[in-house]
Amino acid sequence: MSTFRHFEDFTVGQRFDLGEKHVTAEEIIAFAREFDPQPFHLSEEAGKQSMLGGLAASGWHTIAMLMRQLCDGLLLASSCVGSPGVDKVRWISPVRPGDRLKMSAEVIDTRILKSRPGLGIVRFVFTIARADDTQVMTQENAIMFGCRETAA
Amino acid sequence: MSTFRHFEDFTVGQRFDLGEKHVTAEEIIAFAREFDPQPFHLSEEAGKQSMLGGLAASGWHTIAMLMRQLCDGLLLASSCVGSPGVDKVRWISPVRPGDRLKMSAEVIDTRILKSRPGLGIVRFVFTIARADDTQVMTQENAIMFGCRETAA
Numbered sequence: 001m002s003t004f005r006h007f008e009d010f011t012v013g014q015r016f017d018l019g020e021k022h023v024t025a026e027e028i029i030a031f032a033r034e035f036d037p038q039p040f041h042l043s044e045e046a047g048k049q050s051m052l053g054g055l056a057a058s059g060w061h062t063i064a065m066l067m068r069q070l071c072d073g074l075l076l077a078s079s080c081v082g083s084p085g086v087d088k089v090r091w092i093s094p095v096r097p098g099d100r101l102k103m104s105a106e107v108i109d110t111r112i113l114k115s116r117p118g119l120g121i122v123r124f125v126f127t128i129a130r131a132d133d134t135q136v137m138t139q140e141n142a143i144m145f146g147c148r149e150t151a152a
Numbered sequence: 153m154s155t156f157r158h159f160e161d162f163t164v165g166q167r168f169d170l171g172e173k174h175v176t177a178e179e180i181i182a183f184a185r186e187f188d189p190q191p192f193h194l195s196e197e198a199g200k201q202s203m204l205g206g207l208a209a210s211g212w213h214t215i216a217m218l219m220r221q222l223c224d225g226l227l228l229a230s231s232c233v234g235s236p237g238v239d240k241v242r243w244i245s246p247v248r249p250g251d252r253l254k255m256s257a258e259v260i261d262t263r264i265l266k267s268r269p270g271l272g273i274v275r276f277v278f279t280i281a282r283a284d285d286t287q288v289m290t291q292e293n294a295i296m297f298g299c300r301e302t303a304a
Binding site: 052059084091 | 186187188189190192202203204210211212215216217219220223227228232233234235236237238239240241242243
């Protein structure tokens, strides 16, 4: 049975396994065609001629894949009401077709929002790594959750 | 005729108009289904019951729309080789179906990369605003460009 989480259920140091995402060339190219049509995101050939050394996912696609894992693994069973923004995204190494990306979240801060009664902000650091544990991306992101008392 | 830009063509204070993006409900829902399936990004009804007050685009979708305008308006005619990361994304107000988003970029820093000869980093602040000039999103993002001498 999955747990429905409110603001009070998050504590500093808590970690969440957000599962694994298998990346395909088709997905990389489809995202790039719509949102980031730079040559190294569209073909292996152009990727080889670039600093990336081969076809690589748009960094924004990598973030979008993380968001999907975060929804499925945590947010959809929570009182999440949105996010004010993002800090410190670091694209560390290219995402390739065939990569299996392991995603995880760690809580680094929690605080009640004085300006909006009944809401709290949880700050996360997200990490994406390959099967061999090489880091692919890190991201800091504050997410707002309803408190238990008012969200029932 | 469009201009092909290298690192040397960017100067602090320079501004780029990245054009306008018309947002539709279909696009909002299609992006959310794939990458951010929280209820308030999937239907007007669920949006009305949320803090967002109606159907609103995923913040990641808004960023992806900006990236597309940035590619078409600047990066595809440049020596861009990628980006190390992002700082300070602020989602200021919800993006709705029917919005016409005006996008722009301002250069806030430029520096040669000592660790990678022939490359420089340009730091931008991007702004998204509605037709009535209300701000929707701001974002800081460093982008790497080849220098003119080596990129020819």
